[in-house]
Amino acid sequence: MPKHPAVFLDRDGTIIEDNEYISNTSDVTFFPYTFKVLKLLQKHFLLFVITNQSGISKGLTTESDVQKVNKYITEILKAKGITIFDTFYCPHKNEDNCICKKPKPHFINKAAQLYNVDLTKSFIIGDHPSDVECGINAGVTPIYILSGHGNKHKDELGFNSKICNNLSDASKFIMSTI
Numbered sequence: 397m398p399k400h401p402a403v404f405l406d407r408d409g410t411i412i413e414d415n416e417y418i419s420n421t422s423d424v425t426f427f428p429y430t431f432k433v434l435k436l437l438q439k440h441f442l443l444f445v446i447t448n449q450s451g452i453s454k455g456l457t458t459e460s461d462v463q464k465v466n467k468y469i470t471e472i473l474k475a476k477g478i479t480i481f482d483t484f485y486c487p488h489k490n491e492d493n494c495i496c497k498k499p500k501p502h503f504i505n506k507a508a509q510l511y512n513v514d515l516t517k518s519f520i521i522g523d524h525p526s527d528v529e530c531g532i533n534a535g536v537t538p539i540y541i542l543s544g545h546g547n548k549h550k551d552e553l554g555f556n557s558k559i560c561n562n563l564s565d566a567s568k569f570i571m572s573t574i
């Protein structure tokens with residue numbers, strides 16, 4: 397069975413505005429280009445969301461609120477004809493030393509196993525250096541974007557990465573490679 401290329405999407409600052417620790421669906425704001433971009437990408441790639449939600453471990457939000465928000469995002473996208481194959485969230489903070497917080501490649505590897513993903517033909521898009529590092533750790537091509545917190549953390553990017561303004565520009569880069 398042939399393996400599928402995938403795009404692993406960060407959530408906050410990448411497909412929706414980074415409104416800090418989101419507990420309510422009313423705080424979810426999609427970027428204006430998100431729907432169009434994901435519709436295009438899903439013609440060629442399986443789409444996944446991988447998100448660090450340390451607000452759970454810090455007591456700033458709850459696991460059920462994060463699940464509710466994630467479900468809402470998936471349902472809005474579904475209504476627009478976009479399929480997110482799976483959403484993975486890490487509820488931990490750094491001090492928890494978990495196995496799943498980006499930059500650890502745990503969730504990418506899990507998706508690869510569950511959905512037969514070809515990592516060598518896959519990408520990760522995110523607005524934090526840990527997204528880039530996660531991609532490198534997993535063997536997928538990282539794209540750092542300047543939306544969300546991207547501009548703020550740009551100088552901390554200690555890895556070679558393609559840099560794009562936002563998800564829209566990142567998708568143009570991806571499409572130019574296939």
Ligand SMILES: [Mg+2]
Pocket residue numbers: 406407408409410414522523524544
């Ligand atoms: Mg982010």
Ligand SMILES: [Zn+2]
Pocket residue numbers: 486487488494495496497
């Ligand atoms: Zn974790």
